[in-house]
Amino acid sequence: MDQTTVVQFHHATKKVGRRTLVSDLTFEIPAGEVFGFLGPNGAGKTTTIRMMVGLVKISEGDIFIKGCSISRQFKQAIRHVGAIVENPDLYKYLTGWQNLKHYARMASGIAKSRIEEVVELVGLKDRIHDRVGTYSLGMRQRLGIAQALLHRPSLLVLDEPTNGLDPAGIHELRHYLKRLAHEDGVAVFVSSHLLSEMQLMCDRVGVLQHGKLVRIETMQDFVRHNGSSRICVTIEPSSIEHARRLLAALSNEVLPASKPGQLLLPLSREDIPAVSKLLMDAGIPIYSIGMQERTLEDRFLEITEDTG
Amino acid sequence: MIGLIVNESMKIYSRRLTWILLAVLVAITIGTAVNGRESIVNQADWRTETTQLVQKYEERLKITELSPVLRADAENKLKIAKYRLDNELPPPANHPWHALLHTSGLIEIVIVLAIIVAADIVAGEYAAGTMKLLLIRPHSRTGILFSKYIAVSLFAVVMLLLLVACGYAVNALFYGAGSVSATDLFLNRQGQVIQLNVMLQVVKLYGLSLIPVMSYVTIAFAISTILRNSVLAIGISLFLMIAGNSMIEATARFAWLKYLPFANSDISLYIFHLPPRPEMTLSFSLTVLLVYIAALTWISWIVFRKRDVSI
Numbered sequence: 001m002d003q004t005t006v007v008q009f010h011h012a013t014k015k016v017g018r019r020t021l022v023s024d025l026t027f028e029i030p031a032g033e034v035f036g037f038l039g040p041n042g043a044g045k046t047t048t049i050r051m052m053v054g055l056v057k058i059s060e061g062d063i064f065i066k067g068c069s070i071s072r073q074f075k076q077a078i079r080h081v082g083a084i085v086e087n088p089d090l091y092k093y094l095t096g097w098q099n100l101k102h103y104a105r106m107a108s109g110i111a112k113s114r115i116e117e118v119v120e121l122v123g124l125k126d127r128i129h130d131r132v133g134t135y136s137l138g139m140r141q142r143l144g145i146a147q148a149l150l151h152r153p154s155l156l157v158l159d160e161p162t163n164g165l166d167p168a169g170i171h172e173l174r175h176y177l178k179r180l181a182h183e184d185g186v187a188v189f190v191s192s193h194l195l196s197e198m199q200l201m202c203d204r205v206g207v208l209q210h211g212k213l214v215r216i217e218t219m220q221d222f223v224r225h226n227g228s229s230r231i232c233v234t235i236e237p238s239s240i241e242h243a244r245r246l247l248a249a250l251s252n253e254v255l256p257a258s259k260p261g262q263l264l265l266p267l268s269r270e271d272i273p274a275v276s277k278l279l280m281d282a283g284i285p286i287y288s289i290g291m292q293e294r295t296l297e298d299r300f301l302e303i304t305e306d307t308g
Numbered sequence: 309m310i311g312l313i314v315n316e317s318m319k320i321y322s323r324r325l326t327w328i329l330l331a332v333l334v335a336i337t338i339g340t341a342v343n344g345r346e347s348i349v350n351q352a353d354w355r356t357e358t359t360q361l362v363q364k365y366e367e368r369l370k371i372t373e374l375s376p377v378l379r380a381d382a383e384n385k386l387k388i389a390k391y392r393l394d395n396e397l398p399p400p401a402n403h404p405w406h407a408l409l410h411t412s413g414l415i416e417i418v419i420v421l422a423i424i425v426a427a428d429i430v431a432g433e434y435a436a437g438t439m440k441l442l443l444i445r446p447h448s449r450t451g452i453l454f455s456k457y458i459a460v461s462l463f464a465v466v467m468l469l470l471l472v473a474c475g476y477a478v479n480a481l482f483y484g485a486g487s488v489s490a491t492d493l494f495l496n497r498q499g500q501v502i503q504l505n506v507m508l509q510v511v512k513l514y515g516l517s518l519i520p521v522m523s524y525v526t527i528a529f530a531i532s533t534i535l536r537n538s539v540l541a542i543g544i545s546l547f548l549m550i551a552g553n554s555m556i557e558a559t560a561r562f563a564w565l566k567y568l569p570f571a572n573s574d575i576s577l578y579i580f581h582l583p584p585r586p587e588m589t590l591s592f593s594l595t596v597l598l599v600y601i602a603a604l605t606w607i608s609w610i611v612f613r614k615r616d617v618s619i
Binding site: 047050053054055056057074075076078079081083084085086087089090091092093094098101102103105106107108147 | 311312314315318319322323324436437438440441443444445446447448614616617618
């Protein structure tokens with residue numbers, strides 16, 4: 001195991017009865033990385049997170065946090081973890097401060113000054129002595145993050161952390177998580193449905209589908225898979241087939257796009273004049289032509305549709 | 309572990325419900341004490357009054373359809389009244405300790421309120437989703453479960469103390485502080501009349517009642533842990549309590565019922581020498597209850613430790 005590895009999945013599998021919810025996960029997350037965990041609903045993301053924090057027993061294999069097995073050395077392993085599992089469910093009848101005090105008592109060596117520090121950090125100073133029942137979802141999310149950071153974890157696990165935050169809050173959280181990873185060396189494990197958000201936040205992504213890890217690579221490689229740039233052409237839907245045959249001369253692959261009348265060509269910017277000349281000469285009117293940046297969403301949909 | 313118990317207690321006492329329950333307990337205790345206020349016994353006339361009592365109980369014992377419990381009660385009182393006349397022992401003047409012996413029925417209220425808190429302490433965390441963040445701390449599930457159990461037990465103790473303190477205070481307003489060394493006549497296990505310190509009898513009655521209170525707390529706690537539903541836990545526990553109360557008479561007829569917790573859960577029956585069955589003793593009842601407490605706690609522990617938390 002690498003010195004800087006914080007989490008190590010070792011053939012982790014979860015079976016309930018005869019159903020396999022998560023099968024044979026093997027990967028590592030090093031210190032200082034923001035790792036994005038993607039997958040359609042029901043793929044097993046939440047089960048994986050619950051196995052990682054010991055809420056759900058691992059059927060086969062194991063997960064190690066800083067070298068300690070979560071199933072056999074729970075206390076030593078969980079010491080390094082801060083997490084929000086699904087919703088930031090805190091005690092509504094306690095104040096924000098009492099909630100933090102409650103979790104501080106369960107860890108060792110958390111001084112009052114540390115609680116004040118995290119309260120300041122998540123920007124809840126004005127409302128911290130109010131009952132959590134009066135908080136907005138965004139404020140509860142911030143308090144959730146505060147309790148996860150209280151004991152300075154080496155691994156931060158966040159399930160849908162941007163849920164309920166306003167755009168400014170999302171922006172702030174993204175920068176904070178990046179700083180936490182890149183400057184303080186915390187491994188951040190984020191699962192989210194907000195793919196555009198994940199693209200801005202994560203260093204590496206893993207895609208889970210039907211309980212299996214179907215892809216794991218750096219964000220750049222992931223998005224740029226099969227060449228980074230594509231030309232997107234919009235023409236009359238009825239001329240699509242004609243255009244396809246013509247364009248086969250320039251590009252060995254002509255992909256249909258999500259909208260009717262669009263074609264995607266894995267070519268570079270310099271090829272735009274040639275493409276437009278070819279189509280114009282054949283009398284096919286072009287409504288638009290340009291480069292299209294691929295987004296995480298495109299890749300995500302491609303992958304999950306491929307294997308699905 | 310201390311930190312965990314502090315946490316659980318903080319959660320109990322930060323809820324408005326808890327304070328409402330405590331207020332209800334205080335109100336009922338005061339109400340009962342005021343209602344039970346007795347006129348001062350005329351000490352000079354005690355022989356006439358006691359003789360009248362003897363006649364009253366003798367008349368009552370002639371009623372053939374008298375229930376076994378009422379018959380035993382009348383026999384006991386008759387025995388004590390006769391003993392007074394024979395030995396020139398006037399009944400003691402009213403005092404708060406004496407009054408507390410006769411309001412032990414209020415322990416039922418403590419049981420109801422303790423059930424409400426115990427039923428919610430585990431199930432409530434599942435319902436609110438807070439169980440997840442509670443379990444991902446460097447503490448064993450065993451520690452977390454038992455900290456909850458201990459916190460509810462302490463809450464039950466607080467309620468019993470509050471019951472005695474409130475009852476004493478109100479009665480002290482009526483009858484004065486009362487003597488710590490006052491004695492009265494009781495019947496021992498063999499049915500012989502003996503003189504005992506009243507305050508110590510009160511301490512024994514309320515102190516040992518913690519065991520029956522805990523047996524209902526443990527039932528509610530176990531259902532709360534196993535079914536993860538506080539409403540069901542309250543409902544089933546209260547049903548068992550009510551059904552159990554009506555089972556004391558049945559226990560006189562069916563011997564096997566004495567091995568269920570119900571007929572064993574009223575300590576005052578032993579203070580006033582009214583055992584549900586002649587062979588039942590205080591230590592028998594306490595042993596039966598402790599066995600149930602241990603078994604239910606063990607089941608809760610097994611379930612809580614093994615279960616996947618997926619809600």
